[in-house]
Amino acid sequence: MASATDLFLSGDHEHAKQLVHSGLIAQGFEVSLTxxxxxxARRGSQALTVLFGGLAGSRFQVTFLIEFMVTExxxxxxxxxxxxxxxxxxxxxxxxxxxxxAFDETVARLQETLMRDGAFVSRLxxx
Numbered sequence: 001m002a003s004a005t006d007l008f009l010s011g012d013h014e015h016a017k018q019l020v021h022s023g024l025i026a027q028g029f030e031v032s033l034t035x036x037x038x039x040x041a042r043r044g045s046q047a048l049t050v051l052f053g054g055l056a057g058s059r060f061q062v063t064f065l066i067e068f069m070v071t072e073x074x075x076x077x078x079x080x081x082x083x084x085x086x087x088x089x090x091x092x093x094x095x096x097x098x099x100x101x102a103f104d105e106t107v108a109r110l111q112e113t114l115m116r117d118g119a120f121v122s123r124l125x126x127x
Contacts, residue, residue, distance in 0.1 A: 004081035
């Protein structure tokens, strides 16, 4: 169960960031900029998640942070991370599993989007 995943990207950095942004939007996330020019991605209903926890179904709220950095070789790195305790606090064991599954699915779909565009180089999962 990864707490963060680095996606290494080639090509124009701004274009790659836009691909990540549009990939998150396509998955139903609301995306906002962070002060460090990364993304905060949120999907689901906070109210339903607070009321029903892990039983909020498809409306269970998940949030991820996407930070960008550049390697010495000039590759853009999109680090997607999640709060390891957030899902459990919001929805107990069911919420933790829902958050983990949503994270894995989000990363996999972003990777597919980046591969289709030719921007994807490699991936590194962090525990």
